[in-house]
Amino acid sequence: MKQYVVEKPGIRKSVEEELKRKKVCAPVKQENSANFSAIHSFEEIVWGPPQTVIPPKKYFLPTSENILSFRKRDGGFEVEALNAAEEIVLFGVHPCDLNAIYLTDRIFAEKNQDENYLAKREKAVLIGVDCLTPCSPEAVCLRMDGLNPGDRFDLFLTDIGDVYFVEAASRKGEEFLRGEGRPASEIDHRKLSSVRKQRDELFDQEEKKLLPDYNDLPGLMKRNYVHAVWEEHGEKCYGCGSCNMVCPTCYCFDVEDYMRVDLENGFRKRFWDGCMLEDFAKVASGENFREERFDRLRHRTNRKLNYLFDKWGQSFCTGCGRCIKACLTHIVSPLEIANEIFQRQSV
Amino acid sequence: MADRPKVGFFSFTGCEGCQLVVLSMADRLLELLGAVEVVNFREASSYKCDDYDIAIVEGAISRVREITELIEIRKRAGTLIALGACAHVGGINCMRNFANQFEIKKEVYGDKASNFDSFLAQPLDAIVKVDHYARGCPPSRDGEEFLEIVVALMQGKRPYIPNYPVCVHCKMKGNVCVFHKERPIACLGPVTRAGCMAACPSFGNACIGCRGLAGKPNLNAHQQTMEEAGLTPEETMKFYRMLNGMMEVGK
Incomplete structure (x- = not known):
């Protein structure tokens, strides 16, 4: 990984150059919140808080996407695979989302490669921005190992005063810089360490504590598969799937065929689905493997803190805090569920 | 044909x-x-x-x-x-x-x-x-x-009609939850069946429940959410009855 120091106007210039050529998407203000959207000028970018309502996963796994078109032909069907991908620059992605994109990259590239996701991902440049203050009162990124993105980006900017400390993890990232900046010196590195140390101290003060040991989260979940917490929280759950929709690592989708009125042409659509929704685990016979809301809450929490943690070696909650905010009955926070179980565990 | x-x-x-x-x-x-x-x-x-x-x-x-x-x-x-x-x-x-x-x-x-x-x-x-x-x-x-x-x-196919609440589509649209606006609005979205792509909340209004109740609506939870948004149980009931007065019929 290469490290540079770039003057602030240099970054502005890079963004403005990209804007001439490509679609650039970044967090922009939306009422009292923010959301990722295509920008037309550098000024629109929201650098720090507030957190975006939904994560940038929508650029790789659109909320709804046509994946096939078909039409009747000679007693059969003529089918065409659809895979629309455009070149974009995703600017201002927070570390929690960079970590989440890294994880969904793994998921969609495993075994059956998901061509639609991967094509979009390939054409995207990820420019991350270090969070120096928590972006919402709900954020728990420091606790869930989501605050440090490692090298999970093309370019990563940290504001170290008058300049940005810039880490470039790929050629795409280097190209974005267009030769702006100079290699980082020993002094710049020391500045970066001190900024990050202050950042960690601030986050440690501000963010809700995780009581169990991070690495024991899968074990804690396994030992407490049966626990009163699930029923208690499940009782207050709407089963509205808001937590799934806003989660940067939730990647489930449903697929449905739609015929046009002429009954000749149609298309296959895939769209976001969520394990908290009642029909998610319902099969053709009518059997539902997770009929109760508490079943589904337990499943979702285990996906984040246990099943996928075990499989990929880290929590699938990156602590972005979006689900905690979105949940109107305040029951879904993986961190708070883990804390509650830890304090009350029977085993 | x-x-x-x-x-x-x-x-x-x-x-x-x-x-x-x-x-x-x-x-x-x-x-x-x-x-x-x-x-x-x-x-x-x-x-x-x-x-x-x-x-x-x-x-x-x-x-x-x-x-x-x-x-x-x-x-x-x-x-x-x-x-x-x-x-x-x-x-x-x-x-x-x-x-x-x-x-x-x-x-x-x-x-x-x-x-x-x-x-x-x-x-x-x-x-x-x-x-x-x-x-x-x-x-x-x-x-x-x-x-x-x-x-x-x-x-000869069963139509696809979601049974989950409006919130799903409201989130897909990236809307700021009306309960979370600077001036919060009480909304029937969490208990109303989706399928309208969250038409009203997408224009900054509350869902008024015109699609009837979601599959298994959590009305107790909703009562609490509405109270937190400042509505009395009577006001909440009045809101339900605007379009869903006969919801006891159940479907």
């Missing part, structure tokens, strides 16, 4: 806006007319015929005459689709059900009130079996969902 299915549109107590939505689908409607034969459609034609396979019925039932007519329609039609909130859950008509019936009739009809046999408004399925519901006030997504139901029927 073999014979085009014959379709009749019928209207009971309501504003007849659902038929207007179907009419306003313009080119999509022309496609539909290529696939079905419309034999009864008061808003569009004076031609009437009693031979039809699919009956599309809008409006609630609130008069004796409407009961017998609806039963007759049910007998003739192989498939009956309830179009819009009034037919589906009784809709706005059901607000009268919670008022003094004598006074409310007097308010509307004055001294002629006794000439009208109108009674408590009912959704269609309080009287007859309804096969499919094209929900919403007016029918959702500018009638697209209604069209999807008709197409599914022609294919």
Whole structure:
């Protein structure tokens, strides 16, 4: 990984150059919140808080996407695979989302490669921005190992005063810089360490504590598969799937065929689905493997803190805090569920 | 395709806006007319015929005459689709059900009130079996969902209608939750069935529940959310009754 120091106007210039050529998407203000959207000028970018309502996963796994078109032909069907991908620059992605994109990259590239996701991902440049203050009162990124993105980006900017400390993890990232900046010196590195140390101290003060040991989260979940917490929280759950929709690592989708009125042409659509929704685990016979809301809450929490943690070696909650905010009955926070179980565990 | 299915549109107590939505689908409607034969459609034609396979019925039932007519329609039609909130859950008509019936009739009809046999408004399925519901006030997504139901029927397929709450689509749209706005708004979205792509919250308004309740709505949780948003249980109930007064019927 290469490290540079770039003057602030240099970054502005890079963004403005990209804007001439490509679609650039970044967090922009939306009422009292923010959301990722295509920008037309550098000024629109929201650098720090507030957190975006939904994560940038929508650029790789659109909320709804046509994946096939078909039409009747000679007693059969003529089918065409659809895979629309455009070149974009995703600017201002927070570390929690960079970590989440890294994880969904793994998921969609495993075994059956998901061509639609991967094509979009390939054409995207990820420019991350270090969070120096928590972006919402709900954020728990420091606790869930989501605050440090490692090298999970093309370019990563940290504001170290008058300049940005810039880490470039790929050629795409280097190209974005267009030769702006100079290699980082020993002094710049020391500045970066001190900024990050202050950042960690601030986050440690501000963010809700995780009581169990991070690495024991899968074990804690396994030992407490049966626990009163699930029923208690499940009782207050709407089963509205808001937590799934806003989660940067939730990647489930449903697929449905739609015929046009002429009954000749149609298309296959895939769209976001969520394990908290009642029909998610319902099969053709009518059997539902997770009929109760508490079943589904337990499943979702285990996906984040246990099943996928075990499989990929880290929590699938990156602590972005979006689900905690979105949940109107305040029951879904993986961190708070883990804390509650830890304090009350029977085993 | 073999014979085009014959379709009749019928209207009971309501504003007849659902038929207007179907009419306003313009080119999509022309496609539909290529696939079905419309034999009864008061808003569009004076031609009437009693031979039809699919009956599309809008409006609630609130008069004796409407009961017998609806039963007759049910007998003739192989498939009956309830179009819009009034037919589906009784809709706005059901607000009268919670008022003094004598006074409310007097308010509307004055001294002629006794000439009208109108009674408590009912959704269609309080009287007859309804096969499919094209929900919403007016029918959702500018009638697209209604069209999807008709197409599914022609294919012999079960139409895809979500049973989850409006929140799913509201989040997909990236809306700031109306409960989280600078000036929060109480919303029925968390207990209302999705399918409208969160039409009202996407314009900054509350969901008023026109698609009826979601699959298994958590009404207790909603009571608490509404209280946190500053509504008393009575106010919440009034909000429900705006369109879902007859929700106890349950569907």
